[in-house]
Amino acid sequence: MMTTGRDHRIDFFRGLALIFIFWDHIPHNPLAELTVRNFGFSDAAEIFVFLAGYAAVLAYGKIAQRDGFVRAGIKILRRAWVLYVVHIFLLAVLMGIVFFANSHVETRDLVQEMGLQYFLSNPQQALTDELLLRFKPNLMDPLPLYILLLLGLPLVLPLLLRGCAVVVGVSFLVYLTAPYWNLAAQEGGVWFFNPLAWQFLFVLGGAASLWAQRDKAPDLRPLTRQPMFIGAALYLLLTGLLALSWKWPQVHDAIIPLWLGEQLYPISKTNLSPVRLLHFLALAYVAAKLVPHSHWLNLWVARQTCRMGRYSLEVFCLGVVLAPLADMLNALGGDTLAIKLISAVLGVGMMAVLAAWLDWNKQLNATAQ
Template identity: 75%
Template structure:
């Protein structure tokens, strides 16, 4: 690790934020480069897994140093901040969408964002917003993170001592949730798009990996091609990539996809984190960790920009949520020309990088200056 920190975590958190931003701009050509085009999982799995990794890494140290009660208070305080941010972010998003929709004549952005519920039922929508049940498009990850963070104090003590027990209970809940159709209620009789009873498994796995990463482990000396687990994971990723790419040509997909495999595989549920999605992400994370060890590559300029965005993931995520409808509006006003679509996507990422740079600079300015001893 460089300076005692695995900078790959920050790098991939920042990269996931860029992918989420690009995926949320309709018709964006750069969205064809994101991870969702080459397999079953997407940036949401990266975001939740690394959120669990970072949370357990940070609050686990607090629990060991100051005790569980202090860690619990800090977790609850962080969850409260996220809750307040969620409320204000939703208000800002609705304002931006309403203004953007008045300038776009070719599409109904209010309907695309799922905001007609607020216009038709403003009082109930406000209540549902406070209860985390009103979640327009782009807003689903933050309530999920809030709920997962609220549950962390319940499992943190056992997770630090016997992580395998917590993972086992998490797997059991993950399997039971879709079997008995357990989910939380959303607006208008719906359910959460990200079922927290299923997605908690990724959060817990991220925390377990963070605990395991702190232990000294002997390096693997065998070449990758002689490591059965790596070859199995790489083979699964290759099969997933071929299937995902075949979706672009339905006739080719129908001709070569075995019927038995189709019946087992589809539908690939994102709400309940389908096993195919979960296995794809785990294989992707494992192969990436083996192929890209922490090293000097994270010191390159582009990697540093991604790392900086990853260190301020909450601020950058919220900013990306607000930038997506603005980029969509700019594309609509530009007649959806590919040059405008690429320009708006790159400008959005540039603004996210500038915000991360400003937050980093502001943090350095507010850092107390040590007073030299007399």
């Protein structure tokens, strides 16, 4: 039997991931020191992709069960087309903003830092690569990945609903091949987010949404008597201490033996290194156990964050264009701490305002109907 209640924690963590992504994309932003990437091996990208899979299977799975797989597949492909159009438009807007910011910042080459020099040196090929999802300057990588994952969902969704474990197993085997394959990007490069690796996290998110809808007897044992929770918490503690030691190389070299460092590094984000994947899964499991369904979600800050999570595409796109503007504001303001804090908080405020406006507009349209 399936439950249908909405888990607002999912919206909250999607919104939180969007805030973290925005802060992480502003160079030298002091608030970026508070994001999840500083306390372990994974970062907000894993949260974003996992919850994208969770939300997609939750939404389109219900459509498939109610209206059939064909109708669900058409809706998924329509959504992928919208994202493709948004990607092209967003890239054009981003380039315009970066070129504008670069003309006002004399101390740095923002065009080079954002990976847009390729467009200036070879505009015709860059436009072609943009249409083929191969031209991905900084900040633009998550959207092409999501488009590609959605394009595969009409094939995966029926199998996932009928044999979840089999699909997860096949997806894992594909993940294991990721270090040997990737898609081409501009100038002979490859995708920063290798789809063969990150599809596994997307599928795991979808599988988690199906698992969460089942009626299950809760584990009433204290957390200290649940071996999986203890193992996940210990892994988070150890990797968190290790990540903190990166800020002090001498401390890191003292506590990490050479042989262990050779086995551990590099921790690939492109191919979703197993230690990154395991860190995120441990983080998600511990959060699911520790963060309750309770009245804290009714707090004003939590409600704004949840709202951003419900309109993740629009808020993400706004964050992409706000990040270089915040960088420009910081540079023009002398990179003072006050200016950096103002730009980071102001950007999040604008993202929250956009989500509030979209929510109000949606309610207005529902009332009109």
